[in-house]
Amino acid sequence: MKKQQIGVIGLAVMGKNLALNIAEHGFSVSVFNRTSGKTNELLRTAEGLNIAGFYTLEEFVASLEQPRKIIMMVKAGEAVDETIKQLLPLLSEGDLLMDGGNSYYLDTIRRSKELQAAGILYLGTGISGGEEGARYGPAIMPGGSMQAYKIMEPVLTAIAAKVEQEPCSTYIGENGAGHFVKMVHNGIEYADMQLISEAYSIMRTLLELGPKQLHDIFDSWNEGELNSYLIDITANIFKHIDNDTGKYLVDMILDSAGQKGTGIWTGQVSLEMGVPVPTITTAVYERFISAMKSERVEASKILKGPSGYEKYGENFIEAIRKALYASKICAYAQGFGLMKAASEKYSWNLSFADIAKIFRGGCIIRAQFLNLISKAYEENPSLPNLMLADYFRDILGNYQRQWREVVMAAISAGISVPAFASALSYYDSYRCERLPMNLIQAQRDYFGAHTYQRTDKDGIYHTTW
Numbered sequence: 001m002k003k004q005q006i007g008v009i010g011l012a013v014m015g016k017n018l019a020l021n022i023a024e025h026g027f028s029v030s031v032f033n034r035t036s037g038k039t040n041e042l043l044r045t046a047e048g049l050n051i052a053g054f055y056t057l058e059e060f061v062a063s064l065e066q067p068r069k070i071i072m073m074v075k076a077g078e079a080v081d082e083t084i085k086q087l088l089p090l091l092s093e094g095d096l097l098m099d100g101g102n103s104y105y106l107d108t109i110r111r112s113k114e115l116q117a118a119g120i121l122y123l124g125t126g127i128s129g130g131e132e133g134a135r136y137g138p139a140i141m142p143g144g145s146m147q148a149y150k151i152m153e154p155v156l157t158a159i160a161a162k163v164e165q166e167p168c169s170t171y172i173g174e175n176g177a178g179h180f181v182k183m184v185h186n187g188i189e190y191a192d193m194q195l196i197s198e199a200y201s202i203m204r205t206l207l208e209l210g211p212k213q214l215h216d217i218f219d220s221w222n223e224g225e226l227n228s229y230l231i232d233i234t235a236n237i238f239k240h241i242d243n244d245t246g247k248y249l250v251d252m253i254l255d256s257a258g259q260k261g262t263g264i265w266t267g268q269v270s271l272e273m274g275v276p277v278p279t280i281t282t283a284v285y286e287r288f289i290s291a292m293k294s295e296r297v298e299a300s301k302i303l304k305g306p307s308g309y310e311k312y313g314e315n316f317i318e319a320i321r322k323a324l325y326a327s328k329i330c331a332y333a334q335g336f337g338l339m340k341a342a343s344e345k346y347s348w349n350l351s352f353a354d355i356a357k358i359f360r361g362g363c364i365i366r367a368q369f370l371n372l373i374s375k376a377y378e379e380n381p382s383l384p385n386l387m388l389a390d391y392f393r394d395i396l397g398n399y400q401r402q403w404r405e406v407v408m409a410a411i412s413a414g415i416s417v418p419a420f421a422s423a424l425s426y427y428d429s430y431r432c433e434r435l436p437m438n439l440i441q442a443q444r445d446y447f448g449a450h451t452y453q454r455t456d457k458d459g460i461y462h463t464t465w
Contacts, residue, residue, distance in 0.1 A: 003065035004030040004052055006155060008073060009083060011038040015073030017135035018100065023049040025158040032060040061090040068095040069152060076103045084111065093119035096151055100127045102262055105176035105183060112144060112175040121148035124175065126182020128363035137161035139363035140169035143178025161362025168361040173348030180342050181355055184335045187266030187280040189364050191331035192230055194283035194419040199324045202410050206312045211248035215239040217317060225325050228367030257287045275341045277334040278422040286418060305414030319402035326399045327423035332373065333386035334426065353377035387430065396427060
């Protein structure tokens with residue numbers, strides 16, 4: 001029997017669809033799942049494709065041509081380590097393992113070192129696009145040795161989304177670089193979704209717009225600067241009617257949002273590296289607050305907001321659009337700033353122009369303005385902050401009046417807009433020549449003798465206050 005080219009372990013939604021995607025692009029695929037039911041389910045849907053199912057790891061590994069190329073699509077954490085542990089005795093030197101799940105990048109760095117010592121190549125690969133992306137073309141972020149990438153490159157570029165004939169997959173960097181970039185992608189996704197939700201909240205409250213009107217607005221926004229996957233699906237969400245009640249479904253959904261942890265990781269890493277990502281972390285915190293539904297219901301009966309608020313006309317919609325776009329720019333600037341710090345710390349030599357390009361298709365944060373981000377980093381690969389690029393600098397400067405008006409209007413009306421406000425504060429702090437941290441340093445020296453520096457002469461000083 002002729003050996004299969006690619007192996008896929010883990011046949012939940014992402015693994016199943018990735019296996020189908022690979023097979024449809026002409027590669028022969030072996031599949032294995034811990035429980036046989038999912039293997040059988042996939043084989044029933046894979047008629048006509050070169051996919052072979054196996055029910056023991058031994059048979060699965062033996063079915064693959066050497067060097068073996070195995071993609072693990074299992075839950076991040078212990079499941080990945082356990083899968084590697086079970087596979088290692090069955091592998092040969094030069095075989096390749098690829099982790100396509102949302103693994104924590106430090107775990108990927110550790111696994112890369114351990115497997116390198118065992119003679120096994122390893123790719124920690126971020127895959128974005130959800131079920132549809134895995135099936136028809138995701139954005140792919142492989143990290144590991146260049147040798148490992150070259151082996152998998154024909155497969156990854158074939159199955160990735162394409163934008164202007166370019167695959168949304170490229171080599172990211174050594175060891176944990178791919179999973180780090182995917183983590184930041186997800187952090188930006190949190191911020192983007194929160195900002196869109198705040199724009200929705202403002203229009204629903206201050207303009208008293210219903211789902212039909214909101215659909216029309218988001219649909220028109222998707223034709224311009226804000227063109228993106230998230231704006232597109234938001235427009236579609238607003239027009240969806242609930243089969244059970246005949247009402248707009250968005251109004252029937254509980255206001256308690258879940259999360260799977262990558263946004264938390266992004267915030268934790270930003271604190272460890274000392275890189276501000278306030279809009280991303282704010283978005284995570286808002287999901288936490290949203291989960292406190294019963295507590296919020298009781299608090300709403302006790303804690304009072306403004307007694308009334310000004311009504312705004314349709315011309316305010318454009319101000320909200322500009323505020324959303326400006327805030328979005330800041331969120332992406334924060335994410336790329338975190339990637340820049342990690343690239344320097346781990347010597348990954350990340351290409352931000354290439355990363356922006358692969359984000360253009362397949363992934364959740366795909367958006368038209370990623371072309372502009374890519375161009376900014378092509379023109380200046382060492383750009384300190386995305387906000388300093390000519391295009392983004394001009395947009396932020398030109399839109400800031402409406403941005404500030406929207407934030408002030410929302411706050412005056414008692415509407416929670418933490419992501420809009422944090423993005424604006426990030427912009428104002430970054431452009432501020434002198435922040436009030438001189439007072440904080442004085443306070444720290446007063447109560448803890450932590451010392452301070454002066455503006456008029458060099459040295460470290462302490463005062464007996």
